[in-house]
Amino acid sequence: MTTSWTETATEICSDGLRHLGVLRVGGTPRSSDFSNALRALDSVLKELPTFGYSWPKLSSEAAFTWASGQTIALPADFLAFPEIWITSSGNKTRLTELTHAQWVANPGRSLATGAPTHFYVSPDKYVWLYPTPTTAPTLTLQYQKIIDDSAAASSPDVPQYWINPLGYGVADQLSLTYSATQDVRIEIAQRWAAKRERALEFSISSGPISFSVDD
Numbered sequence: 001m002t003t004s005w006t007e008t009a010t011e012i013c014s015d016g017l018r019h020l021g022v023l024r025v026g027g028t029p030r031s032s033d034f035s036n037a038l039r040a041l042d043s044v045l046k047e048l049p050t051f052g053y054s055w056p057k058l059s060s061e062a063a064f065t066w067a068s069g070q071t072i073a074l075p076a077d078f079l080a081f082p083e084i085w086i087t088s089s090g091n092k093t094r095l096t097e098l099t100h101a102q103w104v105a106n107p108g109r110s111l112a113t114g115a116p117t118h119f120y121v122s123p124d125k126y127v128w129l130y131p132t133p134t135t136a137p138t139l140t141l142q143y144q145k146i147i148d149d150s151a152a153a154s155s156p157d158v159p160q161y162w163i164n165p166l167g168y169g170v171a172d173q174l175s176l177t178y179s180a181t182q183d184v185r186i187e188i189a190q191r192w193a194a195k196r197e198r199a200l201e202f203s204i205s206s207g208p209i210s211f212s213v214d215d
Helices: 009-019 031-051 100-104 160-174 182-203
Strands: 071-073 078-088 091-094 118-122 126-130 138-145
Touching: 009 031, 009 160, 031 160, 031 182, 078 118, 100 118, 160 182
Parallel strands: none
Antiparallel strands: 071 126, 078 091, 078 138, 118 126
16 A cells, blocks of 8 residues: 655646646647646646645754844745744744834834844845844744745645646646637636635644633
């Protein structure tokens, strides 16, 4: 018995082209069709967070090196949800993230110096520390990573239950490109929406939620 079934990007793209009737069963996609489908697969994967999906691609907690000034560039694969800690005298403390409104509401933010207690993430993927360090702090960073771009011979880095829906996502993305009939477009769109929603629901933790109130 095995439990490792998956599909490569090529197989998922072929599924999508078959759903559209562009590729016959057992056939091999033409180079141009495969290129379109692979681009569609990446479009689908990169758009999933807008539907509420958070990738299970948590980075390791690693050193976040400060050189000078107030800013540190984030890694190229940064998606969202940064957690930054500072260690001083053996004590590890989490820095507090500031919203854009909170950041711009402090006109003296560039003047204060000292051990950082807060940070702000700018749209161009820089972390702004507050106060500005004068000596190198010991910082570590953990974050949600961007999903890898698709590679033909590799499987997308998503849980197994996403593999089957992705073929319908590719077909839905390409249905206008290949001038699918309205009934085919509707059927594919409905199947993709239903499968996506089930996968999204399953992605949400079902663990107990507890609340507490401080006295």
